[in-house]
Amino acid sequence: MVNSFFMIGSLIYGIVLLIHLLKKSSVSDAIWMFVLCCFIGGYFTPYFGEKWPTVESMYTILYTPLSDYIYHDLLNKQTGGM
16 A cells, blocks of 8 residues: 555656746756656556665676676786686
């Protein structure tokens, strides 16, 4: 119930903010804020929110190949292949 409240609140806030920023002629800001509010609301969706990526999984996806490259290719070349 609390998740549904936050999801609906985030989406309503996004729509209100979208309308407010469009009246101020800030089209790009309005779109980005609406996308952000929808993204936040998506995490609170009762059944689909659990399947969204977490910060930990995003770090794993982004930084594991980078750290493997640094460790295997750069450090092994500098130390002579130890």
